[in-house]
Amino acid sequence: MSESRRCSVIRALYAAALALAFLAASPARAAADWPDFRGPWHNGHAQAPGSAEPAALPLTWSESENVAWKTAIPHDGLSTPVILNGQVWLTSATADGRESFALCLDADTGELLFTEKVFETENPEPLGNNINTYASPSPVIEPGRVYVHFGAYGTACLDTATAKPVWARRDLPCRHFRGPGSSPLLYGNLLILTFDGVDQQYVGALDKTTGETVWKTNRSTEWKDLQEDGQYVREGDFHKGFCTPIVIEWEGRPQLISPAACAAFAYDPLTGAEIWKTLHDGHSASPRPLFGHGLVYVVTGHRQTELWAIRPGGQGDVTETHVAWRYTGKEVPKQPSPLLVDDLIYMVSNEGYAVCLEALTGTLVWSARIGGNFMASPVYADGRMYVPSMQGETTVMKTGRTFEILAENRLESGCLASPAVSGNALFLRTKTHLYRIETAR
DSSP states (O other): HHHHHHHHHHHHHHHHHHHHHHHHHHHTOOOOOSSSSSTTTSSSBBBOTTTTSOOOSSSSOOOTTTEEEEEOOSSOOOOOEEEETEEEEEEEEESSSSEEEEEEEETTTTOEEEEEEEOOOSSSOOOOOSSSOOOOSSSSTTTTTEEBBBBBBBBBEEEEOOOOOEEOOOOOOOOOOSSSOOOOOHHHHOOOOEEOOOOEEEEEEEEEETTEEEEEEEOOOOOOOOOTTTTTEOGGGGGOOOOEEEEEEEEEEEEEEEEEETEEEEEEETOOEEOOOOOOOOEEEOOOOOOEEEEEEEEEEEESOOOOEEEOOOOOOOOTEEEEEEEOOOTSSSSSHHHHHHHHEEEEETSSEEEEETTTTTTTEEEEEEOOOOSSOOOTTEEEEEEEOOOEEEEEOOOSSSOOEEEEEOOOSOOSOOOEETTEEEEOOOEEEEEEEEOOO
């Protein structure tokens, strides 16, 4: 795209993007569908703050109770289902990564409507672990279009009526090393993608209508000599990230909050210009950031696993000036995203330690062990937090300043994908099936 064309696109998009951002933050939006990895507000909430009609998700279920339908999902995948206008979309891929699929189910019946092979890859790089898959990034959906992303193996826009490609891109490279993980983000007319690989690390934005590149920004990461077992490591996991960004409004302007290896960045989402960054020694960050109370909440990742609360103002390196507080307890997760409900933050670690912190100060409210292992991010609805484990048990906890487990519900297989919500139904993707969990009528 020429520079003049790029500038005109940016100017044309600016007003629309700001309007959409304010709409996304409006508490008047209804809790109906789940268009994104972490829902309509990108934070795991199934309802807007102060909603008069909170989602009435079931408290208890099993293989024989409150299961509206259960559908086997072919191949492998960790992507969260996205839901809109009676359709449920998710992705999967063959175990060897050679074939990538977009799947569509009827939200009411669970019938598999489309199994569209989107990409074939001749020589995908081995995953190098037994957790990730070639279909881990979650789709994002809007009326008439669903966007599926398989990292460097391809990104496509599909027509939701036919499952046929509107456009596709396979020329956005990086070496994933452990497989892709960052999900796409829709902002105005932009589809924002994150590539934090072994060999290169960058963020880019495509025109969602055409698939053309609007901007691409390389990470300005200041790599350090990181030491592991007495050896200096300059590549591999220490350069990687799996995080999905968010867009916030700060002082009337949007900021794209995008954690990466060794740093968290803020960019102008319309141009890709870097605004500020904080530096740390973590890597392979996965939890999606949060924003509230004038603070951005970021998990640093592996090796240095901490939760940071950052004031989003400033320019350049703001590590020493804008980090309001840090929490370093064992409850900080490496994969599950945190939840912010009112003035409290909740986290569940991979090892099953749960914690509640005061959002403004990081002060510990309570900490408890709930058992199991966790990869999926929890969701919140009507005073309850739903936390699915890798062993197949979903713990339902009451939110608030007192730790309380309300229910423990088991399915045949475990959850690594994060849940989705539509209306009063909870959609759980296990290792083998997709469930619609809903109170029987």
